[in-house]
Amino acid sequence: xxxxxxxxxxxxxxxxxGSLLSILPVLxxxxxxxxxxxxxxxxxxxxxxxxxxxxxGLSLWGAILLFLHxxxxxxxxxxxxxxxxxxxxxxxxxxxLAYWGWYWPRAYDExxxxxxxxxFFYALDALLAxxxxxxxxxxxxxxxxxxxxxxxxxxxxxxxxxxxxxxxTGALAKQFxxxxxxxxxxxxxxxxxxxxxxxxxxxxxxxxxxxxxxGREIAASFETPxxxxxxxxxxxxxxYLFHVTLMTLAATATLLIFNLIYTxxxxxxxxxTANIVAPIFLGLHLLVTDPATSPRTNLGRVLFGxxxxxxxxxxxxxxxxxQLALFWDKLLPVPILNLCVPLIDxxxxxxxxxxxxxxxxxxxxxxxxxxxxxxxWILLFVGMWRAGFIQAPLHNNxxxxxxxxxxxxxxxxxxxxxxxxxxMAVGALAEGSGSADAYNELGLICIDGTVADVERNDAxxxxxxxxxxxxxxIEGCANIAIQYLYLxxxxxxxxxxxxxxxxxxxxxxxxxxxxxxxxxxxxxxxKNREKNSQRAIDLYERCGxxxxxxxxxxxxxxxxxxxxxxxxxxxxxxxxACQLGDAESCWYLGYxxxxxxxxxxxxxxxRLLIQKACELGSKKACNAASQPQxxxxxxxxxxxxxxxxxxxxx
Numbered sequence: 001x002x003x004x005x006x007x008x009x010x011x012x013x014x015x016x017x018g019s020l021l022s023i024l025p026v027l028x029x030x031x032x033x034x035x036x037x038x039x040x041x042x043x044x045x046x047x048x049x050x051x052x053x054x055x056x057g058l059s060l061w062g063a064i065l066l067f068l069h070x071x072x073x074x075x076x077x078x079x080x081x082x083x084x085x086x087x088x089x090x091x092x093x094x095x096x097l098a099y100w101g102w103y104w105p106r107a108y109d110e111x112x113x114x115x116x117x118x119x120f121f122y123a124l125d126a127l128l129a130x131x132x133x134x135x136x137x138x139x140x141x142x143x144x145x146x147x148x149x150x151x152x153x154x155x156x157x158x159x160x161x162x163x164x165x166x167x168x169t170g171a172l173a174k175q176f177x178x179x180x181x182x183x184x185x186x187x188x189x190x191x192x193x194x195x196x197x198x199x200x201x202x203x204x205x206x207x208x209x210x211x212x213x214x215g216r217e218i219a220a221s222f223e224t225p226x227x228x229x230x231x232x233x234x235x236x237x238x239x240y241l242f243h244v245t246l247m248t249l250a251a252t253a254t255l256l257i258f259n260l261i262y263t264x265x266x267x268x269x270x271x272x273t274a275n276i277v278a279p280i281f282l283g284l285h286l287l288v289t290d291p292a293t294s295p296r297t298n299l300g301r302v303l304f305g306x307x308x309x310x311x312x313x314x315x316x317x318x319x320x321x322x323q324l325a326l327f328w329d330k331l332l333p334v335p336i337l338n339l340c341v342p343l344i345d346x347x348x349x350x351x352x353x354x355x356x357x358x359x360x361x362x363x364x365x366x367x368x369x370x371x372x373x374x375x376x377w378i379l380l381f382v383g384m385w386r387a388g389f390i391q392a393p394l395h396n397n398x399x400x401x402x403x404x405x406x407x408x409x410x411x412x413x414x415x416x417x418x419x420x421x422x423x424m425a426v427g428a429l430a431e432g433s434g435s436a437d438a439y440n441e442l443g444l445i446c447i448d449g450t451v452a453d454v455e456r457n458d459a460x461x462x463x464x465x466x467x468x469x470x471x472x473x474i475e476g477c478a479n480i481a482i483q484y485l486y487l488x489x490x491x492x493x494x495x496x497x498x499x500x501x502x503x504x505x506x507x508x509x510x511x512x513x514x515x516x517x518x519x520x521x522x523x524x525x526x527k528n529r530e531k532n533s534q535r536a537i538d539l540y541e542r543c544g545x546x547x548x549x550x551x552x553x554x555x556x557x558x559x560x561x562x563x564x565x566x567x568x569x570x571x572x573x574x575x576x577a578c579q580l581g582d583a584e585s586c587w588y589l590g591y592x593x594x595x596x597x598x599x600x601x602x603x604x605x606x607r608l609l610i611q612k613a614c615e616l617g618s619k620k621a622c623n624a625a626s627q628p629q630x631x632x633x634x635x636x637x638x639x640x641x642x643x644x645x646x647x648x649x650x
Contacts, residue, residue, distance in 0.1 A: 024138070032051060033052065035051050038113070087140040088241055099227070103221075121146050151286065152192075153166070154213065187292060189335050189338045193335060200328040200331055220428055222282065223274070229385075238289065253309075256276075404426060430442055440468035442461075443463075443479060446458070472502075474502060478644040480495060482643065485527055496528055497528060514543070517553070523535045548573065567592065574586075582616070583617055584613075589609050590607070591633045594606035621636065
């Protein structure tokens with residue numbers, strides 16, 4: 001869908017002196033300056049100057065060009081060239097953009113800047129042609145290049161001048177990187193894919209992909225319900241008109257076979273969240289179907305598509321292994337394959353392979369052959385859909401939960417590459433599906449610090465927990481409270497207050513809720529809540545006898561304040577926990593026997609329990625056990641409660 005070949009365009013050549021078209025680049029440059037008045041540009045000085053700089057560069061170039069042409073007496077020629085591939089592809093891409101924006105409004109917000117890029121490219125295209133002493137062929141040519149680029153990559157507003165350089169790179173490649181192919185001068189590379197791949201290499205090398213671009217967010221947000229169906233239907237239009245079905249068919253079949261083999265061996269999906277994700281499905285239609293930069297033979301198109309599918313599979317794992325941005329995987333194979341096109345066609349026209357290809361191409365008319373190819377493609381797509389191999393992603397809590405549980409089980413079972421896949425799946429669900437519980441899981445991954453070589457990062461975890469809590473995940477709010485109460489970490493007092501308010505609602509709504517324990521701890525310590533021991537005990541008791549942390553909280557308050565609170569139900573639970581290796585429980589139980597609070601007074605038993613707490617790793621217990629008499633009760637080193645997940649392993 002990103003082709004640039006011309007199918008008998010209509011032409012009307014007019015001299016610059018009497019043609020309105022000759023002043024169109026001037027109008028485009030003036031319009032580009034006007035886009036600097038956009039609210040987004042006025043709010044971001046770097047975006048503002050990026051637009052102004054692009055306009056100034058074109059203005060200077062145009063002024064020099066006009067001076068040189070007037071001095072030489074040459075005219076700036078314009079030719080109207082309406083090519084069907086250009087406006088058909090642009091129309092299909094606009095439909096995809098519109099559908100994408102329906103689910104991700106950020107795409108709609110970017111439309112004014114896409115329009116700015118489009119008029120920039122029209123002016124650039126004209127100046128390039130005139131600078132080379134050629135006729136400017138005015139038509140729809142810039143539209144599929146600009147739109148396809150923006151379906152795959154945006155630079156962040158602070159770095160938006162790179163967006164104009166990106167388009168300039170594609171335009172220069174189309175103009176200057178050419179070869180003689182079958183008697184005609186053709187550009188070698190798909191302009192959009194070449195430019196993005198060139199920038200990809202630099203960004204990967206510098207490690208700046210995520211810092212400078214929205215590539216990851218674009219890829220994640222593209223996973224909207226029925227996006228594959230929208231791309232498929234739009235692709236049928238292009239395939240019917242331009243006979244490029246075989247490349248998409250072959251690439252998809254390669255992904256299908258590769259997936260089935262991998263899953264058969266490992267019992268895991270290769271692409272983690274879906275067998276064929278929407279961004280690669282877009283690539284199968286957008287990047288490999290350019291008639292000007294793809295093979296002409298039927299077997300060549302099959303080989304070209306298959307190599308693209310295989311290249312994507314390999315790059316997906318390679319980039320993941322080196323923890324590089326995955327959204328480049330669909331782009332990087334394209335320029336390499338573009339270079340191989342003449343070789344592929346030569347192979348497919350020689351010897352037995354060539355005779356087979358010739359029979360294939362001549363057994364029916366090109367139109368009939370393409371209808372057969374389209375029929376096979378439609379049957380394959382429908383079969384994959386009906387079999388559940390591809391389908392509309394269901395962005396609901398049940399599906400998110402099952403995906404997270406699946407990869408947690410895979411890690412527990414020691415499945416290959418399960419850790420990396422788990423991190424990738426959770427990230428995709430958080431950013432693509434907007435799942436609050438997935439954001440909470442990202443925080444847990446950062447707290448854990450052992451999954452897939454992800455180093456522990458408490459500050460990053462807190463940001464993910466806060467995002468989850470803001471999106472109404474009670475687990476996210478609980479984890480904010482845990483970090484605040486036990487690690488003394490927070491983003492802001494307002495975030496902590498909001499988290500505790502949600503915990504209050506949860507505790508009131510459900511007896512035995514873990515939220516009650518965290519609220520009890522807040523009242524016990526006076527952190528974010530009034531210090532009130534009786535209120536703390538009441539909340540701990542609401543947690544029930546199954547919550548060991550609440551049981552220890554009750555014992556802690558009773559021992560610290562030497563109260564007569566009934567601990568008859570507490571002692572047996574602490575005894576069991578101590579036997580199972582919980583040093584903190586041994587400490588409380590030892591002092592209960594030392595003081596006679598909640599247990600019979602027994603100094604010998606008390607010292608044995610404190611010694612056991614020491615053996616279990618409590619430094620405070622070791623210090624107490626080394627003294628002739630146990631010192632007065634003090635709070636021990638307290639365990640941080642288990643971090644809360646909405647999706648524990650079954």
